[in-house]
Structures are given as C-alpha cells and as structure tokens.
Amino acid sequence: MDVAMFRDSGAFDEQWYVSEYPDVARTGIDPARHYLWVGRRIGRRPRGDTPAHGTAMMVDVPQEWPQSADAASAEPLPTADEGPDLGLIDKARRAISRSLGGRSDPIHDLVAQHFDTDFYLTAYPDVAAAGVDPVRHYIDNGWREGRDPSLSFSTRYYVENNPDVVAAGVNPFYHFVAAGRAEGRTGKHQLGFRWDILANLKPVADQISELKSHRGAVALSSSQQLLADLKTLASTPGRVVLSFSHDDFTKHVGGVQLLLRRELSLFRARGDAHVHLFPAHSLPFLDTSGDTIALGVLINGKLTGYFTSPDIARALRQAGFAAGQVRFVLHSLLGHNMDQTIDVIAAAGATAGCLWLHDYSPIYNNFKLLRNDVQYRGYPRPGTIARELCAYARASFDHAHEFERLFSRFRIDLVSPSQTALDIWQEAGLFQPASVRVVEHVRLEPAVVASAAPIHPGAPLRVGFLGYPAAHKGWPVFEELVLRFGDDPRYEFHHLGKGRRGGLALTHREVAATADKLDAMREAVNAVSLDVAILWSIWPETFCLTAYEALAGGSAILTNPDAGNVVAITEKTGLGAVLPDEAALYAAFASGSILTLARSARPASQHVMRYSALSLEVVE
Amino acid sequence: MTMRVLCFTSFTFSYLNRARVLFQSLRRHHPDWHLVALMTDRIPAGLTLNIADEPFDEVVWQDDLGIDNLAGWLFQHDIVEVCTAVKGPFIAQATRRNFDAVIYLDPDTCLFNPLTPLLDKLQTSDIVLTPHLLEPEEARAAIIDNEICPLWAGIYNLGFVAIRTTGEGARFADWWARRLLEFCHDDRDKGLFVDQKWCDHVPVFFDKVHILKDPGYNTASWNVSQRRIAIDGDGNVRANDVLLRFWHFTKLGPLGDTMTRRYARDQIVVYELWRWYREQVAKATSPAIPDRYWAFANFENGEPIKRSHRLLYRERKDLQAHFANPFSPDFAAWLKAEGLA
Numbered sequence: 001m002d003v004a005m006f007r008d009s010g011a012f013d014e015q016w017y018v019s020e021y022p023d024v025a026r027t028g029i030d031p032a033r034h035y036l037w038v039g040r041r042i043g044r045r046p047r048g049d050t051p052a053h054g055t056a057m058m059v060d061v062p063q064e065w066p067q068s069a070d071a072a073s074a075e076p077l078p079t080a081d082e083g084p085d086l087g088l089i090d091k092a093r094r095a096i097s098r099s100l101g102g103r104s105d106p107i108h109d110l111v112a113q114h115f116d117t118d119f120y121l122t123a124y125p126d127v128a129a130a131g132v133d134p135v136r137h138y139i140d141n142g143w144r145e146g147r148d149p150s151l152s153f154s155t156r157y158y159v160e161n162n163p164d165v166v167a168a169g170v171n172p173f174y175h176f177v178a179a180g181r182a183e184g185r186t187g188k189h190q191l192g193f194r195w196d197i198l199a200n201l202k203p204v205a206d207q208i209s210e211l212k213s214h215r216g217a218v219a220l221s222s223s224q225q226l227l228a229d230l231k232t233l234a235s236t237p238g239r240v241v242l243s244f245s246h247d248d249f250t251k252h253v254g255g256v257q258l259l260l261r262r263e264l265s266l267f268r269a270r271g272d273a274h275v276h277l278f279p280a281h282s283l284p285f286l287d288t289s290g291d292t293i294a295l296g297v298l299i300n301g302k303l304t305g306y307f308t309s310p311d312i313a314r315a316l317r318q319a320g321f322a323a324g325q326v327r328f329v330l331h332s333l334l335g336h337n338m339d340q341t342i343d344v345i346a347a348a349g350a351t352a353g354c355l356w357l358h359d360y361s362p363i364y365n366n367f368k369l370l371r372n373d374v375q376y377r378g379y380p381r382p383g384t385i386a387r388e389l390c391a392y393a394r395a396s397f398d399h400a401h402e403f404e405r406l407f408s409r410f411r412i413d414l415v416s417p418s419q420t421a422l423d424i425w426q427e428a429g430l431f432q433p434a435s436v437r438v439v440e441h442v443r444l445e446p447a448v449v450a451s452a453a454p455i456h457p458g459a460p461l462r463v464g465f466l467g468y469p470a471a472h473k474g475w476p477v478f479e480e481l482v483l484r485f486g487d488d489p490r491y492e493f494h495h496l497g498k499g500r501r502g503g504l505a506l507t508h509r510e511v512a513a514t515a516d517k518l519d520a521m522r523e524a525v526n527a528v529s530l531d532v533a534i535l536w537s538i539w540p541e542t543f544c545l546t547a548y549e550a551l552a553g554g555s556a557i558l559t560n561p562d563a564g565n566v567v568a569i570t571e572k573t574g575l576g577a578v579l580p581d582e583a584a585l586y587a588a589f590a591s592g593s594i595l596t597l598a599r600s601a602r603p604a605s606q607h608v609m610r611y612s613a614l615s616l617e618v619v620e
Numbered sequence: 621m622t623m624r625v626l627c628f629t630s631f632t633f634s635y636l637n638r639a640r641v642l643f644q645s646l647r648r649h650h651p652d653w654h655l656v657a658l659m660t661d662r663i664p665a666g667l668t669l670n671i672a673d674e675p676f677d678e679v680v681w682q683d684d685l686g687i688d689n690l691a692g693w694l695f696q697h698d699i700v701e702v703c704t705a706v707k708g709p710f711i712a713q714a715t716r717r718n719f720d721a722v723i724y725l726d727p728d729t730c731l732f733n734p735l736t737p738l739l740d741k742l743q744t745s746d747i748v749l750t751p752h753l754l755e756p757e758e759a760r761a762a763i764i765d766n767e768i769c770p771l772w773a774g775i776y777n778l779g780f781v782a783i784r785t786t787g788e789g790a791r792f793a794d795w796w797a798r799r800l801l802e803f804c805h806d807d808r809d810k811g812l813f814v815d816q817k818w819c820d821h822v823p824v825f826f827d828k829v830h831i832l833k834d835p836g837y838n839t840a841s842w843n844v845s846q847r848r849i850a851i852d853g854d855g856n857v858r859a860n861d862v863l864l865r866f867w868h869f870t871k872l873g874p875l876g877d878t879m880t881r882r883y884a885r886d887q888i889v890v891y892e893l894w895r896w897y898r899e900q901v902a903k904a905t906s907p908a909i910p911d912r913y914w915a916f917a918n919f920e921n922g923e924p925i926k927r928s929h930r931l932l933y934r935e936r937k938d939l940q941a942h943f944a945n946p947f948s949p950d951f952a953a954w955l956k957a958e959g960l961a
Contacts (some may be wrong), residue, residue: 018895132936161878192886198895372895377851384855389892394899 007032118465119503193476204395221305229318279335474536525553540564548597662915707798726779745830774816840868
C-alpha cells in the first residue's frame with residue numbers, strides 16, 4: 001500500500017525520476033518502489049524540485065520509511081489501474097505505525113539497517129523482477145540460496161565457518177550484525193575472488209549436463225527451402241563463404257558478433273554469398289556427445305531456419321556447388337560437433353578456409369586458456385602439474401584432439417587477431433596451418449584528436465571499468481579498488497558498459513555498441529574524460545577491442561602481465577602501465593603513484609581506430 | 621650407482637584411498653622404488669585386496685612385525701598411536717632387507733616432483749628429517765598454531781623420514797623401534813606425542829643427521845603461510861621458487877580446510893592442489909570399505925572400545941596378564957561389571 005500511496009502522493013515525479021536516473025528503467029522495478037527501496041538510500045531525489053536527501057520529509061512521513069513487506073503483507077498492493085485514493089496517506093501512516101509498533105520485526109529491522117538493497121537487486125535480477133521486498137526476500141529465502149545481503153558479507157562463508165549459527169537456525173547476516181561481529185567473527189573471507197571462482201567451479205561434465213538441462217526443443221524447419229536457397233546460391237556465379245560461429249551474430253551483441261556483422265557486409269559488398277551456421281544451443285565447449293546438432297542457418301544474414309547438421313550436409317551436397325566455389329571461415333566451433341562440422345564442410349565441396357583465433361578453444365578445453373578459470377600461466381602442456389590440476393583438462397574429451405581431425409582433413413589458414421595470441425598458438429605447437437597471419441580487427445593510427453572535456457589539473461583521477469562486469473575481465477579487481485578507494489578524494493570511479501552492479505561508490509553509464517554505432521565505448525570514454533581504464537583481464541586476451549576503444553577515447557590502460565593483447569597494446573602505445581599483480585595495483589592507488597596517468601599529467605592520447613577487412617584480408 | 625629404495629606408508633583401510641593416491645604418485649616419479657603398504661587392520665568383509673591391482677608392491681601386516689603379545693599391544697593403542705607405532709618395528713626390519721635407503725611418507729602425502737635431491741642428500745647423510753616450520757612466525761595466532769604446537773608435538777614432522785639402512789640410519793631405526801614399541805602414546809602430560817616427539821632427540825643422539833630446510837618438502841597448512849605456492853612457466857608447481865616435491869594433505873575435511881584457508885590465504889594454487897587431491901582420493905575410494913572402518917575399533921562382540929579402556933589396559937599389568945586377548949568378550953564383560961563399559 002505504501003508504494004501506491006507514495007506514487008500518488010505528489011511527492012514523487014515518476015517521469016522525472018526515470019529520466020534523471022536511467023538505470024531505474026533497466027532494473028524493471030516500479031519507479032516509486034525503486035525510490036523507496038533504493039533511491040532514497042543512495043541520496044536520490046524523488047522529484048526535480050526537491051533537495052537531495054530531503055525526500056521523506058516532503059511527504060511528512062517518518063524519515064525511515066517502513067519496509068514494504070510488513071505493510072504489503074497486511075493489505076495487498078493495488079494494481080496499477082487503481083486510481084489515486086485521497087485517504088492513502090492516512091492509511092499508510094497507520095500501516096507504518098502498526099509496522100513500527102506492535103508488528104515490529106527486530107530481525108527485519110536490524111538486517112534492513114545493514115542491507116545493501118542496490119547491491120542485492122543488481123546482483124540478483126530475478127529478485128528485482130519479482131518485485132518483492134529484497135530484505136524480506138533475503139530473510140525468507142535469499143540466505144538459504146547462498147545470496148549475499150551486501151558486498152561486505154558472504155552468506156556462504158559465514159554459514160560454512162560458523163556451524164553454531166547454522167545449528168541455532170539464526171539468519172547468518174542477522175547474527176553477524178547483532179552479535180558475530182562484536183565476537184570477532186568475520187563476515188567475508190579474505191581469500192580473493194579466485195577462491196570464489198574455484199569454489200563454484202564444477203567438473204566439465206557437470207557444467208555441460210547443467211547447461212543442456214535448460215535447453216528447450218528446437219523447431220526444425222523443412223530442409224526443402226534450405227535446399228532451394230542453396231541451389232540458388234550454387235547456380236549464381238560468385239564465391240560462397242561458409243561461416244561458423246558460436247551463436248546468432250545478428251541477434252546477440254558482443255565484440256565478435258559485431259565483427260561478424262561487419263564481415264558479412266564486407267563479403268556482400270564484394271559480391272560473395274554468405275552462409276552462416278551456428279548451434280541452436282550455445283555451449284562453451286565443442287559438443288563431443290555424438291548427438292545430432294541442430295544448427296541455425298543464416299543466408300546472407302537472414303535466418304532460413306534451424307536444421308540438423310546431417311540435413312544441412314545433405315542439402316549442401318545436393319545443391320551442387322562447383323569445385324572451389326565454397327571457402328569456409330571458422331570463427332568459433334563452440335557448441336558444434338567436430339565430425340558433423342567436417343561432414344558439412346566436405347558436403348559443400350570446400351577444401352580450404354581459415355580458422356580465427358578469437359579464443360583458445362582449438363588448443364584447450366577452457367577457451368580462455370585459464371587453469372580452473374582462475375589463472376593463466378602459458379599453454380598447459382600435457383604431463384604438467386598445471387594441466388593435471390585443471391578441471392577442464394580432466395574432461396573426457398580434448399579440444400586439441402578434435403581439431404586435429406579438422407586440420408588433417410582441410411587446408412587451413414590460421415588468422416590471429418594479435419601477435420600475442422599467435423605466439424601462444426605457436427608455443428602450444430599442436431597443428432601446422434597452411435599459413436598463419438595476424439589480422440587485427442582494429443588498428444590504432446596516430447591522429448590529432450581534440451579532447452572532449454577540459455582537463456583540470458588536481459581533479460580526481462577518473463578510473464573506469466569498461467564493459468560487462470565479468471570475473472575473467474577483472475571486474476572483481478576493479479570492485480576491490482572501488483571498495484578500498486571509493487571515498488578517497490583522489491579518485492573517481494566509473495563503470496561504462498552493460499550490467500550495472502549496485503553497492504559501489506561509482507558512476508555507471510550504460511554503454512553498448514551497435515552495428516550503427518560501433519564506437520560507442522570510445523565516445524563514452526571520451527565523454528567522461530576517463531583517465532585510466534582498468535583492463536585487468538586474467539586471461540590472455542586474443543584482441544580486446546575495449547583496449548583500443550579506451551586508448552582512442554583518450555584513456556590510459558592499467559593491466560597485468562597475463563592480459564594478453566592488452567599488455568601488448570599498452571606497451572606498444574606506452575599509454576598506461578603493466579603492473580605485476582593486484583597487490584601492486586592497490587599499492588599504486590594507495591601511494592598515489594598512479595596519478596601520473598592523469599590526462600593532465602601526460603600528452604593527450606592521439607589515436608583513431610581503423611577497422612580491418614577481417615576475413616576478407618585472407619579469403620580471396 | 622642407483623640407490624635401492626624401499627618406501628612405505630602406514631595406514632588402516634579407511635586410509636587406503638589416500639595411500640593409493642600417494643603410491644600412484646610414487647610410481648609415477650620413482651617407478652624403481654619398492655613400495656610397501658604397512659597395514660594395521662584386517663580386510664573388511666566384501667573387499668578383495670589384490671596386490672596386482674594396487675599401486676604398491678607389498679603389504680606388511682601387524683602380524684609380520686614380530687611384536688610380542690600382539691593383541692594386548694594393539695589394544696593399548698588408539699588408531700593414531702598404533703599406525704605411528706608400527707613404523708618403528710617395520711623401519712628396523714626394513715634396514716635388514718636388501719635396500720640402501722628406507723623412506724617413510726604419511727598416507728596423506730603426495731609427490732608432485734621426484735625426490736631425487738633427497739637421494740643425493742642420502743649419499744652423505746644417514747638420517748633426513750623435515751621440520752614443521754622453517755622460520756619464525758610473526759602473527760600471534762600463527763605463533764600459537766605453528767610455533768607452539770611443535771613445542772609439544774615435536775619439532776620435526778614424522779610424516780616423512782628417510783634413512784640409510786646402514787650406519788647411523790640403522791642405529792636410529794633400532795632405537796626408534798624400541799621406543800615406539802613401548803612409548804608411542806599421545807600423552808602430552810608425559811611429554812609424549814606418538815612417534816614424532818621422540819625425534820626431537822635425533823640430532824643429538826645420532827650423527828649424520830640432515831635437517832632438510834627445503835620448502836619444497838612436506839608443505840602443509842602449518843607451514844604454508846611461509847611458502848609462496850605458484851605454478852611456473854613450465855606448468856610445474858613451486859614453493860618459494862623451488863620445485864614442490866611433496867605436499868602433506870593433512871586432515872582432509874572441514875578442519876583441514878579451515879587451517880588451509882587460515883594460512884594459505886589467497887594463494888589460489890593451494891586450493892587447486894586440494895581440489896585435485898580430493899578428487900583423486902574420491903576416485904581411489906573403494907565403496908566396499910565401511911566408513912571409518914578399523915578392525916581393532918571394537919571388541920570381538922562388536923562393542924566399541926573406548927580410549928579409556930585402552931588407557932586402563934595400558935596402565936594395569938594385572939589386566940594385561942589376565943586378559944591376554946583384551947578384544948575378547950571376557951574383557952568387555954569385566955569392564956561392564958566394573959561399570960566402565
């Protein structure tokens with residue numbers, strides 16, 4: 001009742017609120033509810049004409065607005081269609097009084113005082129989508145599901161390390177804030193983010209069966225139409241590119257997907273036809289189960305339908321392509337089956353093509369080349385302890401053995417987006433491609449670039465994380481930086497990208513590149529005058545478009561020695577630093593030595609991005 | 621000249637899984653060593669122990685050690701005491717066999733690299749011991765756990781000892797065997813801690829003793845706070861920049877996890893080693909062995925033996941004389957009649 005009452009009270013301007021705080025719409029939470037749960041806690045205003053931090057007073061209710069659950073449980077929330085009720089404020093006051101009086105829940109009240117609603121709702125979007133009171137959700141279900149009430153408390157850690165609390169059946173976070181902390185118990189482990197990754201890592205077989213258990217049925221199309229379309233292509237003069245990747249690049253947005261869109265248009269501009277195959281269900285491994293794979297088929301960028309791999313092979317064979325008419329381009333075979341892929345390529349009459357090294361899946365089961373998802377220390381050679389320790393190497397299959405069949409069957413040119421990735425490929429020394437070539441997706445070229453924002457010497461160093469907050473991209477390291485230095489006046493933190501994370505003292509700006517706006521990230525970096533981008537990838541990036549965007553946007557880069565091409569581009573441009581490890585990063589922020597990377601303290605970065613012709617540079 | 625090495629571990633069937641993992645690692649790194657499983661137990665019903673299928677070459681049972689009044693002697697020890705006690709008589713026996721060196725490793729250790737430098741050390745030394753701790757601790761909690769604990773439990777960790785079968789090595793083996801047959805007790809008040817505390821005397825009593833201060837040996841939760849564990853560029857694992865030779869996976873379970881977390885802190889490789897080890901042990905587990913099985917845990921009538929029963933029998937010569945086989949229902953009945961069951 002309180003939310004509806006508040007919405008209609010006149011103290012809240014929904015339109016203004018949504019426009020002023022664009023992240024609200026993305027949470028999917030009703031704006032008034034968002035304000036009560038999140039906004040007011042983080043100092044947001046309910047209307048444009050109110051001073052910050054003064055909102056609750058405006059509507060003449062107790063400063064601590066009651067948690068919605070108590071009131072809501074007493075009287076159901078009205079639907080959005082219900083009109084304003086002039087008596088609502090009085091009714092709400094009575095509900096508040098009841099909830100603070102006789103029906104007061106000390107556990108709820110104490111948990112709510114220390115609970116980070118913003119963190120909870122962004123970390124668990126299902127809770128946000130359900131529209132329930134997050135504190136009540138945590139108390140009733142969340143803690144049992146291992147969810148955390150804030151960034152500074154790990155429910156799982158506390159439960160595992162305090163069996164007496166579990167035995168007593170007390171909510172662990174309540175116990176911690178009410179007693180545990182004073183008793184000297186710790187709320188969170190100090191074992192680092194890699195420990196969490198390892199603790200959650202499942203054996204490969206379990207990962208695969210879990211992913212497959214969530215799959216729905218695929219509606220397969222009649223292969224007659226496919227055959228007709230392929231016959232048309234076969235009878236038309238010109239080359240046909242048979243392309244493979246891990247998903248539908250026309251639907252998903254990401255670095256590789258945008259490159260594929262660009263590549264498609266370049267091929268089309270050259271007069272080549274483009275047939276693209278992707279697995280109906282994605283999988284971060286080759287599918288070695290032997291099951292027939294369902295593939296989506298895009299012909300010249302348009303979805304023809306989903307077909308079984310053998311049906312596609314049959315149609316390609318019957319289409320009657322001329323010898324040499326079809327060349328293949330393998331961007332990724334994750335989710336594909338190798339034997340079925342070989343059959344499809346052979347059915348098209350193709351004998352040669354190229355393989356992109358966007359990731360390391362051709363040489364290792366972990367496509368990021370990480371040992372147990374936690375660390376990169378070179379290619380894990382067979383017979384080494386590094387490989388023996390890795391859950392990925394202990395799978396029942398070996399990607400390298402799978403790719404061996406591909407290499408022994410076709411003439412394959414290897415295309416690497418960076419020399420760094422090619423060096424790693426050559427270090428592994430597994431296959432002999434017909435040729436190897438480095439084709440950078442983007443090249444940085446010197447140019448005079450006007451700085452978008454004036455440079456203020458002495459202003460806080462603007463430090464940013466670019467992209468989706470993923471562990472292998474170093475988000476936990478950035479998060480730790482914000483937690484340690486968020487209130488340090490020398491620094492100002494920014495997150496540019498999708499997937500806002502709450503509970504951190506930073507400014508988030510939604511940035512997503514589209515086919516029409518490829519350089520959205522560069523623009524965003526420029527717009528906020530970012531001084532330093534923390535590109536702390538823990539895997540050897542084969543390219544990392546973001547690094548180029550950061551540099552072209554005028555930012556310097558901070559990275560670590562394992563970050564692959566990010567290291568190479570940082571060293572090549574001299575814009576930034578490669579620090580030995582996380583301890584050195586935190587130390588550089590503590591001492592302030594990192595301030596030398598401020599825009600005001602260095603020459604302006606003067607680079608523009610030039611996009612390459614991708615596979616067209618290799619496929620004649 | 622290649623050294624002829626006998627390597628053994630001492631355990632009961634509930635530790636067969638761990639011992640298998642150790643022996644597999646020994647086979648891998650030292651295929652020429654003679655591997656002995658020293659077992660103080662009886663084969664559980666339903667389990668077939670076929671040596672040809674096991675990663676060791678020989679089983680030596682408690683019955684093979686020439687111990688007088690074996691049943692009474694066994695009864696005087698709990699499982700930890702007895703598994704450490706038998707190390708003495710066996711190591712002495714092994715010195716009289718056709719080997720140049722005898723190495724003992726606890727069943728919960730595992731090799732990651734060959735022990736070749738140890739063999740080199742045995743060219744000039746007759747006894748090699750590894751201390752629990754190689755340097756002083758700084759943090760108070762670590763001083764209590766890692767410095768004070770060895771003050772009563774023993775400076776050297778007897779999860780490992782290596783000896784030459786001749787000279788001082790043989791002399792040590794005979795002395796240790798005699799002491800362990802009579803005094804291998806967990807009795808802090810008397811200054812005893814099984815086989816381990818005795819070895820504090822070793823550097824004084826014997827010559828040609830080498831105290832191995834290589835951090836690659838016998839790394840465990842009690843010393844990992846002083847060892848930087850990392851994977852190197854060759855994919856090998858190092859402790860303070862030297863190759864990790866063997867890890868002591870002490871206390872597989874929640875307690876071991878707690879101690880590891882406390883002292884390994886954010887050293888991720890340590891947790892990866894543990895994760896791997898846990899999987900290997902699970903793979904090496906025979907489901908036919910009942911949980912916490914030990915043939916000498918109960919009286920012959922199936923009633924559990926309490927530690928107090930063992931201590932009473934250990935102290936009372938009259939009981940030892942009267943109940944030559946204290947596992948018999950007679951002794952259980954006597955205890956019951958005395959209100960001690």
